[in-house]
Amino acid sequence: MSTQTHKSFYQSDMLIFKGLYDSLFELGKNNWIFRALAWICSWIFSTDHKRVCMLYLVFMIIFFTVGAAFGGIIRLEWMWPGTQFISAQVYNSIFTLHGVIMIFMFVIPGIPATLGNFFLPILLGAPDVSFPRLNLFSWYCFIIGAGLAFLALFLGIGETGVNFMAPDGGWTFYVPYSVSNEANISMALMAAFTLGFSSIFTGINFVATVHRMRSPKMGWFQMPLFCWAIYATAWIQVIATPVVGITLAMVIVERAFGIGMFDAALGGDPVLYQHMFWIYSHPAVYIMVVPGMGLISEIIAVFSQRTIFGYKAIAMSSFGIAVIGYFVWAHHMFTAGMTDTAAITFSFLTFLVGVPTAIKIFNWVATLYKGSIKLDPPMVWALSFVFLFSIGGFTGLLLGAIAADLHVHDTLYVVGHFHYTMFGGGGVAFFAGIHYWFPKMFGRMYNFTAAHIGWFLFFIGFNVHYGSMMIIGIQGMPRRYHDYLPHFQDMHMIGSIAAFVMLAGMAVFSINLMIALFKGEKATDNPWKGKTLEWETATPPILLNFEKEPELAHGPYAYEGEWVK
Amino acid sequence: MSEEAGVHEHNRFEVGLEHADYNGDKFGMWLFVFTELILFGGMFFAFFVYSKTMYGAEFHEAGSHLNLFMGGGNTIVLLTSSLTMVFGITAIQYGKKYLSMFWIILTILFALTFMVVKYYEWGYKFKHHVFPAKITMLEKSFGVSDLKTPYDKEFKESGMSLKEFNAVPVNAAGEAAPEGMSADDAHDKGYTHSRYTRGQIIFYGLYFAMTGLHGFHVLLGVVVLLWVLSLTYRNKIVSNDFIIMENVGLYWHVVDLIWIYLFPVFYLVS
Numbered sequence: 001m002s003t004q005t006h007k008s009f010y011q012s013d014m015l016i017f018k019g020l021y022d023s024l025f026e027l028g029k030n031n032w033i034f035r036a037l038a039w040i041c042s043w044i045f046s047t048d049h050k051r052v053c054m055l056y057l058v059f060m061i062i063f064f065t066v067g068a069a070f071g072g073i074i075r076l077e078w079m080w081p082g083t084q085f086i087s088a089q090v091y092n093s094i095f096t097l098h099g100v101i102m103i104f105m106f107v108i109p110g111i112p113a114t115l116g117n118f119f120l121p122i123l124l125g126a127p128d129v130s131f132p133r134l135n136l137f138s139w140y141c142f143i144i145g146a147g148l149a150f151l152a153l154f155l156g157i158g159e160t161g162v163n164f165m166a167p168d169g170g171w172t173f174y175v176p177y178s179v180s181n182e183a184n185i186s187m188a189l190m191a192a193f194t195l196g197f198s199s200i201f202t203g204i205n206f207v208a209t210v211h212r213m214r215s216p217k218m219g220w221f222q223m224p225l226f227c228w229a230i231y232a233t234a235w236i237q238v239i240a241t242p243v244v245g246i247t248l249a250m251v252i253v254e255r256a257f258g259i260g261m262f263d264a265a266l267g268g269d270p271v272l273y274q275h276m277f278w279i280y281s282h283p284a285v286y287i288m289v290v291p292g293m294g295l296i297s298e299i300i301a302v303f304s305q306r307t308i309f310g311y312k313a314i315a316m317s318s319f320g321i322a323v324i325g326y327f328v329w330a331h332h333m334f335t336a337g338m339t340d341t342a343a344i345t346f347s348f349l350t351f352l353v354g355v356p357t358a359i360k361i362f363n364w365v366a367t368l369y370k371g372s373i374k375l376d377p378p379m380v381w382a383l384s385f386v387f388l389f390s391i392g393g394f395t396g397l398l399l400g401a402i403a404a405d406l407h408v409h410d411t412l413y414v415v416g417h418f419h420y421t422m423f424g425g426g427g428v429a430f431f432a433g434i435h436y437w438f439p440k441m442f443g444r445m446y447n448f449t450a451a452h453i454g455w456f457l458f459f460i461g462f463n464v465h466y467g468s469m470m471i472i473g474i475q476g477m478p479r480r481y482h483d484y485l486p487h488f489q490d491m492h493m494i495g496s497i498a499a500f501v502m503l504a505g506m507a508v509f510s511i512n513l514m515i516a517l518f519k520g521e522k523a524t525d526n527p528w529k530g531k532t533l534e535w536e537t538a539t540p541p542i543l544l545n546f547e548k549e550p551e552l553a554h555g556p557y558a559y560e561g562e563w564v565k
Numbered sequence: 566m567s568e569e570a571g572v573h574e575h576n577r578f579e580v581g582l583e584h585a586d587y588n589g590d591k592f593g594m595w596l597f598v599f600t601e602l603i604l605f606g607g608m609f610f611a612f613f614v615y616s617k618t619m620y621g622a623e624f625h626e627a628g629s630h631l632n633l634f635m636g637g638g639n640t641i642v643l644l645t646s647s648l649t650m651v652f653g654i655t656a657i658q659y660g661k662k663y664l665s666m667f668w669i670i671l672t673i674l675f676a677l678t679f680m681v682v683k684y685y686e687w688g689y690k691f692k693h694h695v696f697p698a699k700i701t702m703l704e705k706s707f708g709v710s711d712l713k714t715p716y717d718k719e720f721k722e723s724g725m726s727l728k729e730f731n732a733v734p735v736n737a738a739g740e741a742a743p744e745g746m747s748a749d750d751a752h753d754k755g756y757t758h759s760r761y762t763r764g765q766i767i768f769y770g771l772y773f774a775m776t777g778l779h780g781f782h783v784l785l786g787v788v789v790l791l792w793v794l795s796l797t798y799r800n801k802i803v804s805n806d807f808i809i810m811e812n813v814g815l816y817w818h819v820v821d822l823i824w825i826y827l828f829p830v831f832y833l834v835s
Contacts, residue, residue, distance in 0.1 A: 127578050130589050204596040212589035242600045246607035250774065259770030260763075261611065266770070267715060267763025272614055276607060544578045 009050040009543050016045045016133060047132035050441075050541060053118035055139050060106055060114060063146060067101035070094050072503060075496040081486050088482040092168035093183075095480060097153060099171030100188065104195045105146050107426045108284060111291035112237075113142070113202055115433045116230045118441060120206060122534045123224045125215030125552065127544040130208035138201035145194030152187040170480060172281070175262040175273045179254050186255050189248045196245045199287070203237025206230055215533075217552045224532045224556040225314050229294020232318035236283045236290070236325070244280030247273065271336055278329035286325045288422055289389070290318055292429025293360055296382045299436050300364050302530045303379035304371025307557045310363040320356030328353050334402055335409045343402050350400035357393055361386060376528070377451035377509075381432030384459050388424030392417060395470060410480075413473025416466045424462065431458075431509070438513060439523030443540045446516035454509025461502030468495035532556045587808055594812040598819045601782075605823050608775050612830060615767050623764025626727040628834040630695075631772070635686045636832040639679050640824065646675030647821045650814045660804035662797060669794050669810075672817070676787050683780055687773075694758050695769050716760040727762070735760055772831055779827055782820045789813050 015021050021041045028035030043051060073094055077084050086094065117135065121128055129135050153166045167188040169177045178185050210231045214223070223231075250261050251273070260266030262273045301308040308314065330338060330346040364386055373379070395417040398404045408414065439445050472491045477484055484492065526535035533550055534541070616624045653668035690696065720730050734748075734756040735741050742756035761769075793813050796802045802810050 130586065131593055134593070200597075200600050204593055204600070207596055208589055208593045211592060212586055238596055238600055239603060242604040243607045246604050249778075250608070250611075253774055257773070259774055260766045261770055261774070265715075267620070267767045268770075269615070269619070272611060276611065546578050548576060548578055 008538070008540050009048055010540065014046060014048050014132070014543070015042065016047060016136070017041070021045060045136075047128075047136050048543065049117050049121055049129050049132065049135060052132075052135050052139055053114050053441075056109060056113045056117065056142065059143065059146065060109065063101050063105040067098055067106060068503065068506070070098035070101070072499065074098065075499040077482070078484075078492045079496045080493075081484055081489055083483070089168065091482040092480070093153075093166035096168050096170050097166060100149060100167070100192070102422075103171050103284075104192050105142075105149065107288045107422055108195070108199060109142060109202070110288060110426055111295065111430055111433060112206065112230055112233055112287075113138075113198075115295065115430075115437060116206065116226075116233075116291060117202075119437065119534055120209060120227060120230050121213060122537065122541060122545050123227050123532055123556075124210065124213060125218060125533050125546065125550045126209065126213035127546070128213070129205050130212050131205050134201050135205050138198040138205070141194050141198035141201065145191045145196075145198060148187055148191035148194060152184040152191060155184060155187070172277060173248065173251060174277075175251060175254070175270045176264070178251055179263060186252050189252050193245055193248050193252075196241045196248075199237050200241045200245075203234040203241070206234035207238060210234070215550060215552060217549070221312060221315070222552070222555055223315075225297035225308065225311070226291075226294040228315040229291050229297070229318050232322045233287050233290045236287050236322050240280045240283040240287075240326070243276060244284070247276040247280070271333070271338075274333050274336055275330065278332045279326075282329040282332065283322070283325045285418075285422065286321050288426040289429070290321060292385065292426050292433075293318065295429050295433045295436070296364065296385050297360075298530075298532065299378050299382040299432055300367050300386075301557050301559070302436075302528050303376060303382070304368050304373045305529065305559045306367050306369075306371040307560050308363070309366035309369075310359070311557065313359050314363050317356035317359040320359075321353060324349060324353040324356065331400055331405070334405045347400055347402050351397065354393060354397065354400075357389075361390060361393075377446075377448055377455060378432050378436035378528070380452065380455050381428055381435055384455070385425065385428045385432060388420055388428055388462065392420030392422075392424055395420060408473060410478055411473035412469040412477045412479050415479045416469035416473055419466045419469070424466070434513070435509075436528070437534070438516070439527050440534055440539055440541070442517055442520075443523055444516050444518075444520030445523040445527065446512055446520055450512035451509050454505045454507075454512060457505030457508060458502050459505070461498045461500070461505055464498035465495050465502055468492075468498065531558050590808045590812065591815075594815050598815055601816075601819055602823075605775070605778070605826075608771065608778070609826070609830070612771050612775070615764070615771070616834070620764025620767060622727065623762055624768050624834060626731070627761075627765040627768035628831060629728075630731075631832050632686060632689065633832050635682055636828055639682050639686075640828050642675050642679050642682070643821045643824050646672045646679070647818050649675065650817050654807065654810055654814050657797065657802060657807045657810055658804055662800070662803075665810075666794060666797050669790055669797070673787055673790050673794075676783050676790070679783055680780060683776070690769075695761075696773070715763040715766055717762045719760065720762050731759055731761065731765075733760065734758060775827060776831070779820070779823055782823070786813075786817055786820050789816065 021038060024034050024038035024041055028038045043055060046052070073086065074091070077086055077091060117129070167173075167183045167185050169181065169183075169185070173185065173189060173192075178189075210223075210227060253259055254261050254263065254268075258266070260268045262268045262270050264270055297308060297314055328346060328350045330342060331350045334343055334347075375383075395413075399408065399414065399417060435446075435451060468491045472488050472495075473479075475488070477488050477491075523539055525537075525539050528535075531554060533552075533556075536550060537546055649668045649671045653665045653672065656665035656668055716730075720727070723730055725733075733741050734751050735758045736755045741760070742751040742754070746754075746756075790813065793802065793810050796809060
């Protein structure tokens with residue numbers, strides 16, 4: 001055994017362009033600039049999956065902050081009727097950018113690219129992902145895509161600065177507006193296209209990893225549920241993302257060459273765009289939330305010290321969601337014009353996709369039953385996931401019903417609903433995962449009290465904020481409107497205040513984690529008494545994760561002895 | 566890695582040995598190939614939606630204007646290039662480096678032949694004022710594009726068949742050539758534009774978009790094949806480690822396969 005394997009991954013030297021790094025390192029011995037450059041190279045050229053996770057994590061946190069700031073600006077603008085701080089045109093750009101950033105740069109890469117990247121190989125007992133260089137390359141795609149998106153924003157500002165021409169049609173880029181308007185749509189589409197490639201490569205990598213890199217001693221049904229969730233997600237990424245890629249590419253071609261594809265004046269069909277867009281983008285919402293569900297399965301089992309209830313049902317329901325999720329796309333388009341038969345079929349399938357989700361929720365609750373529940377920060381986040389996602393799911397049933405949907409279509413109710421599912425689902429699961437694996441990733445433990453306070457503020461703020469949206473949505477407040485009727489003002493004001501409480505909560509736990517990063521006490525190898533493989537390696541994990549093939553003396557949920565290998 | 570008494574012990578937790586997985590590499594490439602098929606599948610989906618639900622007759626008519634000879638020839642060229650690619654892989658498996666390089670060079674030449682034929686095919690269409698309508702450069706060279714204006718209304722009123730209707734050229738102002746004028750005369754007098762209906766415009770739009778994307782993949786294939794050529798020359802691809810060439814071969818077959826579908830869909834639909 002070489003001594004190299006005992007290094008923590010923070011001294012990783014698995015690099016591409018190793019020669020460049022070495023010469024910079026030599027130069028850096030007397031010059032801090034080269035030392036800094038060498039340090040940067042040791043990260044951006046590293047193929048170690050844990051380092052790639054860190055790269056994603058840092059940038060996703062930055063993008064999330066920017067996206068949240070845009071969200072805050074929208075809430076500020078909504079506090080009073082009429083124009084307060086930003087004009088209607090700027091407002092349109094801001095909600096578009098909020099959507100584009102949050103969807104394409106935070107929640108879609110979200111859990112798979114960060115926590116999945118870090119923990120999938122470890123949980124599988126593998127040294128790395130199947131294609132480490134491809135993994136790094138997908139991060140490059142991510143950064144290039146994100147860079148293009150920000151360019152689309154800043155290059156769009158006209159000479160006077162007032163002429164704010166950032167993309168403004170909403171993150172869905174519906175035609176004909178996205179073809180006819182003058183903003184930087186093509187570049188933003190190119191950005192989404194590149195980000196899609198990043199997602200495809202991550203998906204390919206993870207599918208191959210689960211198949212090829214799994215410990216030889218680990219059978220399919222001995223995998224932790226997080227791996228199942230990531231595996232199902234990876235399939236969705238592989239199968240669905242190319243469709244949106246080609247759809248967005250066709251809009252670019254339409255804008256550049258005018259082939260008439262989606263242009264009714266030349267014989268094209270704009271509704272076809274919506275179909276092709278949602279064929280991807282509905283499965284994409286499961287890309288956002290299924291990995292989160294896998295995480296919650298881990299956390300709930302650990303913090304109630306119970307064998308997970310219905311292991312196979314949870315594992316297979318991920319696939320149930322992935323498969324059925326493919327055939328529900330047109331429920332986004334009940335008002336866009338289609339036959340009643342199609343509408344009823346899609347409505348039925350939409351109700352059907354609730355079933356595998358409910359299976360998961362029942363199994364989590366059953367796992368809690370008679371467990372020794374510890375309400376540590378990861379657990380409160382996990383439980384709030386169950387709560388918030390249930391609300392998100394139930395409010396979705398109303399949208400799946402055709403008659404009710406016609407009433408609330410394009411209102412703030414829809415906005416409230418999808419924030420409950422995406423943010424209350426994907427986002428909250430992400431926070432849960434960060435709190436759960438923080439000690440393993442960084443080797444430090446954070447302050448529980450501050451984490452709890454942050455969670456509490458977030459949870460209260462979240463419910464009041466998005467709950468108020470749903471209420472005025474049902475009363476008829478349309479989405480994406482800059483101005484509103486005076487009688488909506490109270491709810492808007494309450495919602496905005498709650499939104500800032502929520503942001504404050506996020507600030508509290510983020511700062512808490514930041515402090516812990518530098519000043520937290522050293523974490524032990526297994527602070528939560530988990531049974532999965534990551535708790536059996538060093539903290540933080542060593543280069544290539546394990547010194548030799550891990551033993552797998554017991555299954556991932558062997559808390560009561562009955563699920564022994 | 567330790568080798569004791571001839572036992573080859575593979576510890577994948579040692580730096581440098583963590584990922585040497587022939588089947589895994591192939592599996593990954595198959596997944597990528599799968600995404601390529603879905604990428605094109607999106608466009609085929611759009612094509613079939615338009616041809617089955619809206620513009621059956623127009624697609625039929627527009628397809629008959631494509632040059633079957635050039636399309637068919639290109640099909641043969643691409644199929645042959647797939648064969649030479651396989652020969653290249655087989656040659657390297659037997660350790661015959663220069664033979665393998667010969668076959669790959671031949672594959673590249675076939676790919677370039679394909680692109681040259683495509684150039685003439687597209688050029689021929691451009692000459693007849695069939696091109697995507699918004700390119701300013703083309704507009705400058707050819708005058709105003711007729712594709713911008715669908716002639717659905719005139720077609721309905723004319724009582725002609727679509728073929729007859731298309732055969733009467735119009736000038737830049739949209740006026741039809743007088744009856745009895747020969748085609749050459751009409752062309753000289755500025756009646757150079759065809760009258761196309763919506764369905765035909767969509768057909769040609771899809772034709773350019775889909776064959777264009779395919780052509781882009783062919784060019785990409787040429788670049789990747791050149792890379793493989795250089796790796797082979799530098800002995801980076803050898804008889805016991807040829808996965809890169811095999812995966813590139815896989816990609817090349819997919820490019821071929823997509824053309825096998827594009828050809829009947831566009832050229833044989835009439």
